Amino acid sequence: MGADNLTKAGAPEVFDHTTKLTVNGLPSVLSVDTRVTLLDALRDHLGLVGTKKGCDQGACGACTVHVNGKRVLSCLTLAAQCEGYAVTTIEGLAPPGGTHPMQDAFVAHDGFQCGFCTPGQIMSAVALINEGRAGTDEEIREFMSGNLCRCGAYPNMVAAIHEVASAGSSDAVV
Numbered sequence: 001m002g003a004d005n006l007t008k009a010g011a012p013e014v015f016d017h018t019t020k021l022t023v024n025g026l027p028s029v030l031s032v033d034t035r036v037t038l039l040d041a042l043r044d045h046l047g048l049v050g051t052k053k054g055c056d057q058g059a060c061g062a063c064t065v066h067v068n069g070k071r072v073l074s075c076l077t078l079a080a081q082c083e084g085y086a087v088t089t090i091e092g093l094a095p096p097g098g099t100h101p102m103q104d105a106f107v108a109h110d111g112f113q114c115g116f117c118t119p120g121q122i123m124s125a126v127a128l129i130n131e132g133r134a135g136t137d138e139e140i141r142e143f144m145s146g147n148l149c150r151c152g153a154y155p156n157m158v159a160a161i162h163e164v165a166s167a168g169s170s171d172a173v174v
């Protein structure tokens, strides 16, 4: 672990920064240490715990959210970098009380088992279609490869993504 700057009392020095952004369509103000990741800001400061922390080092994809419509790993993104940006988490993917077609397809195809990696998988899956990278099963597998699933539900996820892509019903937040 790197050396933190310490105060005279021995506590880590805090460098608060105010960041205005939009989260799931609502204006939000974050006032957090400049070193706080978007993932921790979402979960610990905004109470949006749908986005999961898996590895916390960019290797598993569990923390995937959309920033200005593009998928990003929120564990590798600083909250302070998101000034003026629009962030969408799994909680904001569908209208209140509803479900997104990708969520429906994951349920229909048994595309998840643990539920822990699922939010990141679904956020990537929606982005994948917007990126135009869901044309074939091979393409889906390749461009979903940053999202790990330890239980082996990949074939079911591919089927779910393929169905939504074919129906042209992604209507993801961008």
Ligand code: FES
Pocket: 052, 053, 054, 055, 056, 057, 058, 059, 060, 061, 062, 063, 064, 073, 074, 075, 076
């Ligand atoms: S928690 Fe971000 S990639 Fe694993």
Ligand code: FES
Pocket: 111, 112, 113, 114, 115, 116, 117, 118, 148, 149, 150, 151, 152, 153
């Ligand atoms: S669905 Fe989470 S490990 Fe497979």
